[in-house]
Amino acid sequence: MKPNVGIREVAEHAGVSVGTVSNVLNHPKNVTPANLAKVQQSMIELGFVRNDLARQLRMGAGSTIGLVVLNISNPFFADLAHALEAEAEVNGHTVILGSSDQDAEREDRYIDLFEEQRVRGMLIAPLHGVTPRLSRLRSRGTPVILFDSSADPEHFCSVTLDGTAGGYMATNHLIDTGRRKILFAGGPFSQVGERLTGASKAAREHDGVTLSLMETNDLTVAEGREVGNKILAMPTTSRPDAIFAANDLLAVGILQSLILASDLSVPDDIALIGYDDIDFAASTMVPLSTIRQPRELIAREALRLLHEESDAGSGHVHGRHLFTPELVVRESTRPAERADA
Amino acid sequence: MKPNVGIREVAEHAGVSVGTVSNVLNHPKNVTPANLAKVQQSMIELGFVRNDLARQLRMGAGSTIGLVVLNISNPFFADLAHALEAEAEVNGHTVILGSSDQDAEREDRYIDLFEEQRVRGMLIAPLHGVTPRLSRLRSRGTPVILFDSSADPEHFCSVTLDGTAGGYMATNHLIDTGRRKILFAGGPFSQVGERLTGASKAAREHDGVTLSLMETNDLTVAEGREVGNKILAMPTTSRPDAIFAANDLLAVGILQSLILASDLSVPDDIALIGYDDIDFAASTMVPLSTIRQPRELIAREALRLLHEESDAGSGHVHGRHLFTPELVVRESTRPAERADA
DNA sequence: GATGCCAAATGAAACCTTTCAGCTCCAGGC
DNA sequence: GCCTGGAGCTGAAAGGTTTCATTTGGCATC
Structure with a gap:
């Protein structure tokens, strides 16, 4: 042949x-x-x-979209990638995926690689915001859409979730269900700052509500268990009556520790709310209340912006597109039996 | 500029x-x-x-590797993809990912798309084994490595896990820890046939051991919960004393149902073993025993074969590369208190 | 029967790189 | 002073496609 x-x-x-x-x-x-x-x-x-290579070469524009996420092992990013891929496929585009694994060097490598491949555009969840490399990339003409709220909206499009609103929402929900001593667990704080800001805003608006903090190194199940154990180690009287975990993985870990301690009930003694609504959240022992980030919408909007930016050329106005997350109430924040304080 | x-x-x-x-x-x-x-x-x-497009065009060989998995939402495939991506990146290759979502049409579309992109090779977990389209692809010169044990080793390379061995291993472990009435849950059977074969082989080799079956439509947490509920609905005397779930998602679901029924203890009343060793398996309420598939090894071997096939041209001999999985013992199969029957 | 027009087909140029045969130039050997 | 050899450089060709200015052919119109 x-x-x-x-x-x-x-x-x-x-x-x-x-x-x-x-x-x-x-x-x-x-x-x-x-x-x-x-x-x-x-x-x-x-x-x-x-031969699509020759085709793309001739046409100048590739049909591939580069995606760089922080960590593909995080179900939130895995789901986002899946949603993006499905959405891109509709337009005959292909998604190539890079997981920076929270490593700046890997992030850079992927950006270079994708630029050489003449991707039609890049979707990036940047580790350290807008780096010079990203600016250069942008100024050379590759459309870039960021998943990062700190991006300068003058020069970049970004699609982000309103973490402050989410944190506010979650905390208010805890307060609404009668909790007063709230613990925010998560970290590093630099990565979950907005959620924390929202939480503290909500706490300040309500008399008699206290917000304490527990910083973690990472947002994993294992870290969550440690948080849980620390709580169990506290004297009963000083324990919080509600925990806001900065993501679902953490919440799952916390839940595991707390449930193992059979003298403590979730949600009766301690309410728990997570963040992201990963698929597992609905399937935990006590189904987890959480803040849902509309992944499909984000995916769609990100690709829409990408196309707009690559088609419209100069007529395009950058902007920050903020999505408001959504409260998902499940068992883990059911109002305590003893009703509100 | x-x-x-x-x-x-x-x-x-x-x-x-x-x-x-x-x-x-x-x-x-x-x-x-x-x-x-x-x-x-x-x-x-x-x-x-x-411009990498022109480069690849001129050089004839692309630097991209196409990966088509059954379902990227399954953590096993997500992890495999991650491992492959990391491994490919070492050689400066890029992985483009397609999730067929168990849809033959989507699988075909991705294969066509990737072929047009002149990928260096394809790694495919095929839905229905070797289709004519795959044979054509192969005969046109694109290296293809399958994750499928039913592939004809004359014409295709395949990297697979010995599901029979895994099933045998899991079941023997249950028997070793004193269980006798074993239930195999999973399905569709066509997809988990090898595991079932292994399980039934182990059961036959031991007197007094019975193996019953419960077929599911899918391998998800939700299906697992249904399985759990069905078991709870059984009269106490006819319940199994051990369950072999065809994958971890299923096992997690089963575990949830069983634990909720507080009169039943895992592993004391019913032991439970899963399959895949997804990251969550170690973090479930009762840490899950499971069969670990060596993802990194598979990834490495698959890429090695791909390179061999694309470099060596005709000197290359196809073959079926079988990996033996590994038993991971955790809490969910701890020998019952009352010792063996 | 000549003219004009339009749809359809043509084929060379362009996209950007790598390769390779051939060229230049210089140092060293005799 | 001439020749040889080799290192380094050159520039055209090739790779497969799309685009576009031209050409062709058929048909209606006058």
């Missing part, structure tokens, strides 16, 4: 010019039905497969 | 020929230090970024 069947071989075999074959592929309506049939027949017989 | 700075502009700016610029990029040792410096300086000044 011939290794490389090109448009030229097809043209020759069908007795037409290469231009016509190209038209069959891209503008079939400009081709006589007779020729169309002949060409398609030849394609099949020769086993022709269009 | 000039939109497209090519090798030609760089050459002109540096006062050398395009060939020399190309050599700077690909064979720096053949270039005078003086020229090398000049060219590199020009590259920086002009903001040159090598």
Whole structure:
């Protein structure tokens, strides 16, 4: 079998010019039905497969979209990637994925790699906000959409979730269900700052509500368990009556520790709310209340902006697109039996 | 800023020929230090970024690897993808990911798409084994590595896990810890056939051990909970004393139902073992015993075979590479208090 | 029968790189 | 002073596609 069947071989075999074959592929309506049939027949017989590299080279714009996430092991990013991929596929685009694993060097490598591949655009959850490398990339013409609220809206489009609103929402919900001694667990604080800000705002607005903090190194199940154990180690009287965990993984870990201590009930003794609404949140021992981030919407909006930016050229106005998350109430924050204080 | 700075502009700016610029990029040792410096300086000044599309076109071989998995929402595949991506990145390759979501049409679309992109090779977890489309792809010269044990080892390389061994191992472990009435839960059976085969082999080899089956539609947490509820609905005397769940998601669901029924203890009344060793398995309420599939090894071997197949051309011998999984014992199969029957 | 028009087909140029045969130039050997 | 050899550089060709200015052919109009 011939290794490389090109448009030229097809043209020759069908007795037409290469231009016509190209038209069959891209503008079939400009081709006589007779020729169309002949060409398609030849394609099949020769086993022709269009070479997308040459196509993209010629057209200048790739059909690939680069995605760089912080950590693909985090179900939130995995789901986001899945949503983006599904959404991109609708337009015939392909997503190439890079997981920076919270490493600036890896992030840089992926950005360079994707730029060399002439991706149509990049979607990035940046580790340290907008780096010079990112600015250069942008100024060279590659559309960039950030998942980061600290991005300068003058020069970059960003799609973000309103972490402050989410934190506020979660904390208010705890207060509404009668809790007063609230613990915020999460960290590093630099990464969950907005959620914390929202939480502390809500706490300040209510008399008699105290907010204490417990910083973690990471947002994992294992860290969550440690948080849980620390709480169990507290004297009963000083324990919080509600915990706001900065993400669901952490919440799952906390839940595990607390439930193991059989003298403590969630939600009766301590309410618990997480963040992200990962698929597991609904399936934990005590189904977890959480803040849902509308992944599909984010995915759709990010791609919409990407296309806008790459199509509209200069007419496009950058901006920060903020999504408001949504409270999902499940069992873990059911009002305590003893009603509100 | 000039939109497209090519090798030609760089050459002109540096006062050398395009060939020399190309050599700077690909064979720096053949270039005078003086020229090398000049060219590199020009590259920086002009903001040159090598166009990988043209490069791949010219070189004939892409640097991208296509991966098609059954369902990226399954943590096992997510982790596999992650491992593959990390491994590929070492060689400067990029992985493009497609999730067929168990849909044959989507699988086909991705295969076509990737072939048009002239990927260096494809890694596929096929839905229905080797389809004609796959054979065509292969015969046109794209290396294909399958994650499927039913593949014809004459014509395809495959990297698979010995599901029979895993099933045997899991079941034997249950028997070793004193269980006799074992339930295999999972499905559709067509997808978990090997595990079932292994389980039934182990059961047959031991007198007094019975194996019953419960088929599920899918391998999800939700299905697992249903399985759990069905078991709880059984009269106490006919309940199994051990469950082998065909994957961890299922096991997690089962565990949740069983634990909620406070009169039943895992592992004292019913032991439970899963399959895959997803990250969550260690973090469930009762840490889950499971069968670990060596993801990193699989990833490495798959890529090794891919390179071998694409380099060695005809000298390469296809084959089926079987990995033996590994038993991971955790709390959920601790021998029952009352010792063996 | 000549003219004009439009749809359809043509084929060369362009996209950007790598490769490679051939060229230049210089050092060293005789 | 001439020749040889080799290091370094050059520039055209190739890789497969799309685009577009031209050409072709058919048909209606006058």
